[in-house]
Amino acid sequence: MADLSIAVRLVxxxxxxxxxxxxxxxxxxxxxxxxxxxxxxGRYTILLNCQDLNYISSAGLGAIMGLIETVREHxxxxxxxxxxxxxFAIFDTLGFTQLYRVFAxxxxxxxxxxxxxxx
Amino acid sequence: xxxxxxxxxxxxxTRYLNLVTGLAKRASLVAGLDxxxxxxxxxxxxxxxxxxxxxxxxxxxxxxxxxELRFTEQALEIHILHSGKGMQSxxxxxxxxxxxxxxxxxGGLGLLLMSRFxxxxxFKADEASGRNECCLIKKIS
Numbered sequence: 001m002a003d004l005s006i007a008v009r010l011v012x013x014x015x016x017x018x019x020x021x022x023x024x025x026x027x028x029x030x031x032x033x034x035x036x037x038x039x040x041x042g043r044y045t046i047l048l049n050c051q052d053l054n055y056i057s058s059a060g061l062g063a064i065m066g067l068i069e070t071v072r073e074h075x076x077x078x079x080x081x082x083x084x085x086x087x088f089a090i091f092d093t094l095g096f097t098q099l100y101r102v103f104a105x106x107x108x109x110x111x112x113x114x115x116x117x118x119x
Numbered sequence: 120x121x122x123x124x125x126x127x128x129x130x131x132x133t134r135y136l137n138l139v140t141g142l143a144k145r146a147s148l149v150a151g152l153d154x155x156x157x158x159x160x161x162x163x164x165x166x167x168x169x170x171x172x173x174x175x176x177x178x179x180x181x182x183x184x185x186x187e188l189r190f191t192e193q194a195l196e197i198h199i200l201h202s203g204k205g206m207q208s209x210x211x212x213x214x215x216x217x218x219x220x221x222x223x224x225x226g227g228l229g230l231l232l233m234s235r236f237x238x239x240x241x242f243k244a245d246e247a248s249g250r251n252e253c254c255l256i257k258k259i260s
Contacts, residue, residue: 003137022140024137024140025133025165025172025173026136026137055140055158055161055162055165057165057166057229058169058228058229059169085155086158086159086162089158089159090162093232093236094231094232
């Protein structure tokens with residue numbers, strides 16, 4: 001199995017990104033490219049559904065940090081959902097849960113990102 | 120036996136990070152740490168080894184990184200030894216998370232994760248061997 005695979009699907013104006021596996025210094029470029037491609041396509045609201053993300057190191061956090069200002073300047077945001085305990089611990093330890101909106105599951109995140117959406 | 124240790128030597132290539140972090144996690148469980156703590160130790164080891172590969176060796180993949188795991192009754196010690204550019208403990212400047220959030224930027228968080236997730240982080244230089252070391256210690260409570 002590859003260290004990291006990334007699936008992307010669109011729900012309205014929200015790009016839902018599902019990284020599966022490990023984001024570290026070896027795999028981060030793939031993750032970064034996936035996010036950059038979305039921004040280049042004008043997708044500024046990005047939901048990272050982390051249900052299958054086992055692990056993220058500071059390299060991966062840097063990739064997210066590198067885009068947050070750009071997406072917010074365009075009226076978008078980066079949201080997080082379905083964080084496993086150890087992934088949540090990384091975000092929380094660094095205080096990033098104040099910087100990003102974190103949701104228990106994808107439906108809650110989409111409801112926040114798309115207020116008019118019907119489940 | 121109240122003290123056991125073993126060593127693993129890997130090429131200075133990020134493709135081996137997953138192997139190293141998997142080992143660190145399993146070693147933590149063997150040492151008696153719980154799942155949550157073991158995950159944190161593996162992150163700290165990822166950060167330390169990544170620093171060696173990318174910064175001490177400048178991304179050059181033909182060098183070696185040696186990991187020595189020491190199990191004692193009091194702690195799990197993970198020593199990461201290399202011959203690249205060294206760093207001393209007094210050079211370890213941790214970013215302020217509050218400032219970081221106000222002014223987001225890439226990088227600078229690895230050391231912070233290491234220091235938050237381990238009980239001790241030490242950087243040393245061995246002049247005799249010319250090697251440098253990062254020592255991560257997690258106490259067994």
